[in-house]
Amino acid sequence: xxxxxxxxxxxxxxxxxxxxxxxxxxxxxxxxxxxxxxxxxxxxxxxxxxxxxxxxxxxxxxxxxxxxxxxxxxxxxxxxxxxxxxxxxxxxxxxxxxxxxxxxxxxxxxxxxxxxxxxxxxxxxxxxxxxxxxxxxxxxxxxxxxxxxxxxxxxxxxxxxxxxxxxxxxxxxxxxxxxxxxxxxxxxxxxxxxxxxxxxxxxxxxxxxxxxxxxxxxxxxxxxxxxxxxxxxxxxxxxxxxxxxx
Numbered sequence: 001x002x003x004x005x006x007x008x009x010x011x012x013x014x015x016x017x018x019x020x021x022x023x024x025x026x027x028x029x030x031x032x033x034x035x036x037x038x039x040x041x042x043x044x045x046x047x048x049x050x051x052x053x054x055x056x057x058x059x060x061x062x063x064x065x066x067x068x069x070x071x072x073x074x075x076x077x078x079x080x081x082x083x084x085x086x087x088x089x090x091x092x093x094x095x096x097x098x099x100x101x102x103x104x105x106x107x108x109x110x111x112x113x114x115x116x117x118x119x120x121x122x123x124x125x126x127x128x129x130x131x132x133x134x135x136x137x138x139x140x141x142x143x144x145x146x147x148x149x150x151x152x153x154x155x156x157x158x159x160x161x162x163x164x165x166x167x168x169x170x171x172x173x174x175x176x177x178x179x180x181x182x183x184x185x186x187x188x189x190x191x192x193x194x195x196x197x198x199x200x201x202x203x204x205x206x207x208x209x210x211x212x213x214x215x216x217x218x219x220x221x222x223x224x225x226x227x228x229x230x231x232x233x234x235x236x237x238x239x240x241x242x243x244x245x246x
Contacts, residue, residue, distance in 0.1 A: 059171050060133050062099040062140075062243050065182045067092035069239055072186030076193040077226060078219045095236060099243050106132040134167070137174040140243065145180075146173040185242070189235070193222050 057063050070088045074080070083091075097104075107129045115125035149169045150157055157165055200218040204210070225231075 057093075057096065059175060060137065061096050062178075063092055063096040064175060064178045065185075065242070066095050066099075066239050068179070068182035069185050069189070069235070072182075073189050073235060076186075076190045077222050078193070078215055079223075091236075095239065099240055100136070103132045103136050130167070134165070134170060137170050138165070140177060140181075141170070141174045142177045142180070145177045146170070148176075149173040181242070185238070192225070196222050196225065 067089060070092055074083060074088065110132070111120075111125045111129035114120045114128075120128070146165075146169075149172050150165075153169050155166065155169055197214060197218050200221065201214040204212055204214055204217065
């Protein structure tokens with residue numbers, strides 16, 4: 001629950017306390033030139049932005065790599081509907097919270113807690129909350145993918161301070177890199193199951209049982225092998241360790 005609250009805060013920080021009255025559309029200008037909106041407008045904006053949380057989970061966390069690898073694993077075994085989509089998505093979601101826990105902790109310590117203690121403003125808190133996510137994505141993205149989107153956007157990057165890369169460039173580069181990594185892991189997972197399919201098909205052909213589908217015979221062997229080697233622990237452990245969190 002703490003991780004979920006921190007992630008929501010990282011995207012859309014909660015605004016200041018309400019001012020009395022019915023000035024729903026009021027706006028006041030502070031001495032430093034900043035603008036403060038009434039609570040009703042802030043809540044309206046906040047509730048609108050909350051609809052982007054699923055997109056944020058997909059685009060800025062480890063969810064994409066994990067869910068694709070799990071889906072490819074199910075296809076490699078040959079059980080097209082087991083585990084179900086709900087189980088795979090649920091497992092990928094909780095694995096995402098596990099992998100992203102250090103990032104959420106940094107957001108909580110550097111942005112959420114100071115903001116709740118009224119030590120920083122909401123604008124500063126939002127900037128501080130975005131830095132851990134940006135650092136996480138920079139640690140995972142490939143340089144070639146990042147360079148591609150940087151060139152297409154025409155953005156100039158300061159190599160001494162790469163944290164200034166905008167999210168509009170970093171997020172698509174990160175997603176492209178995650179897709180490539182997920183398919184690479186999926187390819188390695190497919191190989192042992194493919195070997196079992198080839199062996200079973202060869203044996204059936206040698207026995208003259210060409211009318212019997214090799215998938216029916218190989219499925220129990222693939223399940224047995226996956227269980228004997230403790231496959232779920234290996235796959236989930238490999239996925240978790242494949243992420244580097246600074």
